[in-house]
Amino acid sequence: MAIAAVFRTCPDTGLKxxxxxxxxxxxxxxVAVIFLAVGGFFGLLVALTRWPAVHLLPxxxxxxxxxxxxxxxxxxxxxxxxxxxxxxxxxxxxxSRLAMPKVAWGSFVLMIIGAVIANVAVLQGESSVMFTSxxxxxxxxxxxxxxxxxxxxxxxxVLVFFATLVIAKDExxxxxxxxxxxxxxxxxxxxxxxxxxxxxVILIPTWLWSMDLISEVDPIIYKVIWWGFGHSSxxxxxxxxxxxxxxxxxxxxxxKPLSEKVSRAAFLLYIVFLQLASAHHxxxxxxISSNWKVFNTSYAFYLxxxxxxxxxxxxxxxxxxxxxxxxxxxGIFEWLRKAPWDNPAFSGxxxxxxxxxxxxxxxxxxxGTEQINLIIHNTMYVPGHFHATVVAxxxxxxxxxxxxxxPLIFRRELVFKRLAKWQPYLFGIGAAGISLFMMGAGTxxxxxxxxxxxxxxxxxTVEMPGTAFLMMGLNGVFAILAAIGGLAYIVVVVxxxxxxxxxxxAVAKANPVIFDGGEAVTQYGSEGTIxxxxxxxxxxxxxxxxVLYYFVNWKYLSEVWPLR
Amino acid sequence: xxxxxKKAAPEPEPGDIPFMQRLLDNPFILLFIGVTVPTLIxxxxxxxxxxxxxxxx
Numbered sequence: 001m002a003i004a005a006v007f008r009t010c011p012d013t014g015l016k017x018x019x020x021x022x023x024x025x026x027x028x029x030x031v032a033v034i035f036l037a038v039g040g041f042f043g044l045l046v047a048l049t050r051w052p053a054v055h056l057l058p059x060x061x062x063x064x065x066x067x068x069x070x071x072x073x074x075x076x077x078x079x080x081x082x083x084x085x086x087x088x089x090x091x092x093x094x095x096s097r098l099a100m101p102k103v104a105w106g107s108f109v110l111m112i113i114g115a116v117i118a119n120v121a122v123l124q125g126e127s128s129v130m131f132t133s134x135x136x137x138x139x140x141x142x143x144x145x146x147x148x149x150x151x152x153x154x155x156x157x158v159l160v161f162f163a164t165l166v167i168a169k170d171e172x173x174x175x176x177x178x179x180x181x182x183x184x185x186x187x188x189x190x191x192x193x194x195x196x197x198x199x200x201v202i203l204i205p206t207w208l209w210s211m212d213l214i215s216e217v218d219p220i221i222y223k224v225i226w227w228g229f230g231h232s233s234x235x236x237x238x239x240x241x242x243x244x245x246x247x248x249x250x251x252x253x254x255x256k257p258l259s260e261k262v263s264r265a266a267f268l269l270y271i272v273f274l275q276l277a278s279a280h281h282x283x284x285x286x287x288i289s290s291n292w293k294v295f296n297t298s299y300a301f302y303l304x305x306x307x308x309x310x311x312x313x314x315x316x317x318x319x320x321x322x323x324x325x326x327x328x329x330x331g332i333f334e335w336l337r338k339a340p341w342d343n344p345a346f347s348g349x350x351x352x353x354x355x356x357x358x359x360x361x362x363x364x365x366x367x368g369t370e371q372i373n374l375i376i377h378n379t380m381y382v383p384g385h386f387h388a389t390v391v392a393x394x395x396x397x398x399x400x401x402x403x404x405x406x407p408l409i410f411r412r413e414l415v416f417k418r419l420a421k422w423q424p425y426l427f428g429i430g431a432a433g434i435s436l437f438m439m440g441a442g443t444x445x446x447x448x449x450x451x452x453x454x455x456x457x458x459x460x461t462v463e464m465p466g467t468a469f470l471m472m473g474l475n476g477v478f479a480i481l482a483a484i485g486g487l488a489y490i491v492v493v494v495x496x497x498x499x500x501x502x503x504x505x506a507v508a509k510a511n512p513v514i515f516d517g518g519e520a521v522t523q524y525g526s527e528g529t530i531x532x533x534x535x536x537x538x539x540x541x542x543x544x545x546x547v548l549y550y551f552v553n554w555k556y557l558s559e560v561w562p563l564r
Numbered sequence: 565x566x567x568x569x570k571k572a573a574p575e576p577e578p579g580d581i582p583f584m585q586r587l588l589d590n591p592f593i594l595l596f597i598g599v600t601v602p603t604l605i606x607x608x609x610x611x612x613x614x615x616x617x618x619x620x621x
Contacts, residue, residue, distance in 0.1 A: 162591065162592075162595075165591055177585070177588070183588070187598075189591075190591075190594055190598035190599070191598060193598070194599045198607065218614070220614045220617075221611060224606075224610040224611055224614060225607060225611070228602070228606060265584075268587075268588065268594070271594055271597060271598040272597060272598065272601050273601070275598075275602035276606050279606060279610070282610075287613070287614060287617040289613055292609055292610055292613050295605070296605060296606055
């Protein structure tokens, strides 16, 4: 086949774009957004049910909808979008053809079949086992089969990604080391292999158990291995979202990392240690030693936290250095004040970075401390934490990069630009509110996953403080705000993809969406400066918050569990 | 011409490339590390701990 028939030249970057890669990015991104819409709708129903004054759904429907919400947003939305990012970071950024397009399309179809089967199983009403599906809760066999098919499809996509790296190196489509964003994608793909292998190891016997082909699945063994899948899948998100933060900073502002080597070392810390955080789900499990718990969640995992803190300084630092290079040197924060806050790609990225760090990052370390974990284990604090990481962090970062993928890959101009400008703020503030108020309710003892926090029919009564009801009500209010932000995203994306003005070479030249042809995102290189006073102030505020919050929790523990 | 596909410079000798860069430039060694470490420290160690819990009599 002639090269010209399968490649186009991007008018914005000058990169060759392989048609299979482009079509697969489009297909995976579109399907991801569909699952976001479905899962987000279920999420709104969950929040309106947990709002005590509304209490929308009956108990049976609540657990069904909660299961559907978890599967659609934590797995299907996120992983379809991550496949799009993997193909973008390999074939597009490396200027290469995509390896094995037939395998890539086969994987895509398998993922859709798996996701649809799992959804059908849940909606049939016999599989309300929630995202974790802990035995002895048993779903119908096709629920597990759907998840297994989805995981196998995802594994195929990861295989295509690695094969594309080999082809790009072999065909010398780039020189030296891969760009940092591609390295972040490699990190995500590696974590994905561990994640999917763990899923296969535990979901296949659970599927056999659901068909009565084996007699039992040990619940604690299940928990250990399942969390290698369930939590590590969220660590794939972390790696991809950090890669996206670097990508947007580079594409919108031409920002290079402060030190490419240090940022790569931070990703290496992710590769080795990030998956170990899975153990924090088992911190109150009897029968497992504190050695295993503390080594995994503290000693080893803190090295991954170090990686996150390096990224957390490097990315705003890179933005500050790039802005200062362009003359925005007045005072400490002129670079930040005059950042492109009306560009939804930038505002979404920066909000995602701040919310992930302050709300998700700090609380993640608190949760991962064995002693403090006792205060909040299995309370609303847990979904509060992961809504900060996965919704305010990952989902907002994915939304932000969409505003660049639409002009660059779909080759359409954005429609409803005013709505697009406000969308990251609506969604970000909504997601931040959800996280904060869930965590507040959890600190007051509100259990997670429970239909009725008053325990009306329970033999022992439980009295929650009035503040807990207020927190759950505010969670509902901010869930509505986040849903409006999510709906705005879908309206802008669907409207732009179907009705946006076609972006030909003339439009691309007249209205460039990326800085300097995207050189900073496709090449190895560093800003090579630490003259970043504004970022140092931000980092100081972060550390002060971190230390204060950490010790406040120890103080709180000493009050609820006095040692005499 | 793509930004990352500039005219090829002379290939450096393997000995010229620092160990860490060679490590970070090899996704398959990283894949091996990234799968082996959590498999041993999290999965294998965790399952051994659970398997050692004595059965109730």
